[in-house]
Amino acid sequence: MTLALLLLPLLASIPSSIAKVVTYNWDISWVHAAPDGFDRPVIGINGKWPLPKVEANVGDTIVVHATNSLGNETTGIHWHGQFQTGSVNMDGPVGVTQCGIPPGSSFTYSFQANPAGSYWYHSHASGQYPDGLRGPMIIHDKAWEATLKIEDQYVMTVSDWYHDQMPGMVHYYLSAQNTIDHGGAEPIPNATLINDKQTETFKIKPGKKYLIRIISMTALAAHYVQFDGHKMEVVAIDGVPVKSTPTDVILVSSAQRYDVIITGLRNPKKNYAFVSQFDPDMFDFVPEGLVMANDGILEYDPAFGKPTPLRKDSFPGFLDDFTLVPLDGQPLLGNPTQTVTMNVNFTDFSVGARAGLGKTPYIGQKVPTLFTALTTGQNAKNPKVYGETTNPYVLNKGDIVQIVLNNLDDGGHPFHLHGHNFQVLARTTTQPWDGNTATFPKVPMRRDTVKAYASGALVLRFKADNPGVFLFHCHIDWHVESGLTVTFIEAPCDLQKQFPNGIPHQQKAICQKQGIPTEGNCAGNTRNPLDTSKCVQPEQFDPNPYGALINPPKGRRMRDFAREVAAAQASP
Ligand SMILES: *[C@@H]1O[C@H](CO)[C@@H](O)[C@H](O)[C@H]1NC(C)=O
Ligand SMILES: *[C@@H]1O[C@H](CO)[C@@H](O)[C@H](O)[C@H]1NC(C)=O
Numbered sequence: 296m297t298l299a300l301l302l303l304p305l306l307a308s309i310p311s312s313i314a315k316v317v318t319y320n321w322d323i324s325w326v327h328a329a330p331d332g333f334d335r336p337v338i339g340i341n342g343k344w345p346l347p348k349v350e351a352n353v354g355d356t357i358v359v360h361a362t363n364s365l366g367n368e369t370t371g372i373h374w375h376g377q378f379q380t381g382s383v384n385m386d387g388p389v390g391v392t393q394c395g396i397p398p399g400s401s402f403t404y405s406f407q408a409n410p411a412g413s414y415w416y417h418s419h420a421s422g423q424y425p426d427g428l429r430g431p432m433i434i435h436d437k438a439w440e441a442t443l444k445i446e447d448q449y450v451m452t453v454s455d456w457y458h459d460q461m462p463g464m465v466h467y468y469l470s471a472q473n474t475i476d477h478g479g480a481e482p483i484p485n486a487t488l489i490n491d492k493q494t495e496t497f498k499i500k501p502g503k504k505y506l507i508r509i510i511s512m513t514a515l516a517a518h519y520v521q522f523d524g525h526k527m528e529v530v531a532i533d534g535v536p537v538k539s540t541p542t543d544v545i546l547v548s549s550a551q552r553y554d555v556i557i558t559g560l561r562n563p564k565k566n567y568a569f570v571s572q573f574d575p576d577m578f579d580f581v582p583e584g585l586v587m588a589n590d591g592i593l594e595y596d597p598a599f600g601k602p603t604p605l606r607k608d609s610f611p612g613f614l615d616d617f618t619l620v621p622l623d624g625q626p627l628l629g630n631p632t633q634t635v636t637m638n639v640n641f642t643d644f645s646v647g648a649r650a651g652l653g654k655t656p657y658i659g660q661k662v663p664t665l666f667t668a669l670t671t672g673q674n675a676k677n678p679k680v681y682g683e684t685t686n687p688y689v690l691n692k693g694d695i696v697q698i699v700l701n702n703l704d705d706g707g708h709p710f711h712l713h714g715h716n717f718q719v720l721a722r723t724t725t726q727p728w729d730g731n732t733a734t735f736p737k738v739p740m741r742r743d744t745v746k747a748y749a750s751g752a753l754v755l756r757f758k759a760d761n762p763g764v765f766l767f768h769c770h771i772d773w774h775v776e777s778g779l780t781v782t783f784i785e786a787p788c789d790l791q792k793q794f795p796n797g798i799p800h801q802q803k804a805i806c807q808k809q810g811i812p813t814e815g816n817c818a819g820n821t822r823n824p825l826d827t828s829k830c831v832q833p834e835q836f837d838p839n840p841y842g843a844l845i846n847p848p849k850g851r852r853m854r855d856f857a858r859e860v861a862a863a864q865a866s867p
């Protein structure tokens with residue numbers, strides 16, 4: 296590699312003098328859409344769905360004026376993977392860095408586009424994004440893209456799609472009718488989409504290279520992606536450029552992104568299919584009639600006609616992302632100064648099943664955690680002020696934080712950290728980490744969302760160099776609703792210095808409209824922040840999680856149904 300090439304990523308990260316402001320005006324409202332032929336209400340922007348692509352160059356300022364015209368739901372938007380350095384109040388999770396934007400109100404998001412790469416934006420309010428409020432976000436690094444020698448680039452979102460709506464489904468999922476004892480099953484999607492439709496076509500010229508930005512926007516399912524007759528060269532994951540690595544198949548979990556290069560064949564005689572197919576791992580059973588795959592077409596010439604779809608029962612040999620090497624060569628971070636150990640822990644409570652990652656299942660507090668950090672002075676260093684149910688971990692500036700995550704569940708879970716990407720030092724399948732640090736890679740794979748395998752463990756490291764309040768959670772939206780979340784409060788005293796005038800006016804305004812306090816500890820106690828008796832306590836779950844309870848599938852419980860299906864398959 297030439298020196299120039301080594302310097303490019305550095306130069307690209309410095310906001311150039313030509314950095315511009317990219318402005319969007321969004322009116323968020325209910326519209327109708329039928330991406331798989333089934334018409335249903337979805338959350339649209341400016342009267343349309345699919346949603347617009349957010350696009351900027353690294354270093355630009357992105358400004359989104361968002362008006363909530365939903366009428367019946369609050370909202371808030373997260374810019375998945377963006378670091379939000381100096382602007383954590385723009386990160387979006389409702390009840391954490393802001394109050395929800397109530398119906399009839401507006402809120403302006405403004406932040407610097409950083410880092411570059413393939414991202415997405417999505418609602419971070421009560422299980423809302425699978426109802427449509429999610430879209431791709433591309434932050435270009437023109438210098439890096441030039442090194443790829445591509446003819447063109449395409450966005451390829453993959454998502455699972457429900458016919459029912461999240462309010463009601465969330466309530467049912469968390470209800471006493473669906474305890475683990477009763478199956479604890481996540482609702483199974485009705486379709487899988489590519490770019491929010493059924494068949495996507497990418498035009499390809501012989502011998503030319505194309506960058507395909509694969510972005511998973513799913514609520515539950517991971518997807519296998521394969522291109523017939525064409526290898527993929529993986530060049531970036533979650534915005535982190537990697538040494539180009541060839542593969543036939545990738546498995547992309549909820550919220551992950553893979554940037555891959557496809558090279559056109561020199562002498563094509565036909566068009567080729569590609570496929571995005573459900574990994575049914577998280578499905579309790581595969582419903583009869585569920586179409587597992589969605590087809591795409593690499594089109595050299597319309598005259599060649601439609602290719603035969605790529606149909607496979609399984610996808611052995613998919614790329615192990617642990618083996619990828621970041622192009623910037625960032626070495627293994629030094630020994631941890633703070634180690635946090637967590638268990639993925641699904642438990643039945645009397646109200647229904649919940650999932651803990653820290654000490655208890657996450658439950659939002661009365662005061663958004665960021666506002667507690669900004670208004671409690673020196674007490675902000677004491678995790679107690681944030682309330683036990685936020686699973687708060689206070690980090691010192693510059694800490695090397697090591698997360699050891701034990702997945703006690705027999706399903707896989709993709710874990711996401713806001714405000715950072717992390718190094719992945721170890722990942723085990725079906726057994727805990729053995730504590731051996733000698734096997735840590737010298738240049739570990741880095742990304743912002745990584746899958747913990749069923750009954751396996753993860754060891755992650757990141758540097759606390761971004762003062763803020765950042766969530767770490769499973770990205771399966773059902774599990775967010777169950778409480779599989781912890782909160783990092785990173786360098787709170789430095790954070791307070793970033794907001795010398797306190798909480799910005801527009802943030803206070805949307806809280807005040809809803810009577811939500813914006814000062815003091817988790818209960819809004821400003822006099823004695825260490826008195827947390829009025830905060831939300833463990834097991835004080837919301838009795839009405841999201842919308843009115845819908846009826847479970849008639850006549851049988853999920854687990855019973857699964858057993859019937861298994862029995863039917865076993866009998867000859
Ligand atoms: C959607 O899928 C669920 C779960 O399999 C099923 O109960 C429901 O009938 C499906 N809805 C439609 C309209 O196909
Ligand atoms: C799992 O969560 C339950 C309920 O919060 C708790 O009592 C139990 O100790 C947790 N178990 C582990 C291994 O973390």
Ligand SMILES: *[C@@H]1O[C@H](CO)[C@@H](O)[C@H](O)[C@H]1NC(C)=O
Binds near residue numbers: 325336368460462
């Ligand atoms: C809000 O209204 C939409 C459109 O009618 C509906 O689909 C959605 O379920 C409603 N939300 C709640 C929380 O009831």
Ligand SMILES: [Cu+2]
Binds near residue numbers: 707709
């Ligand atoms: Cu999960």
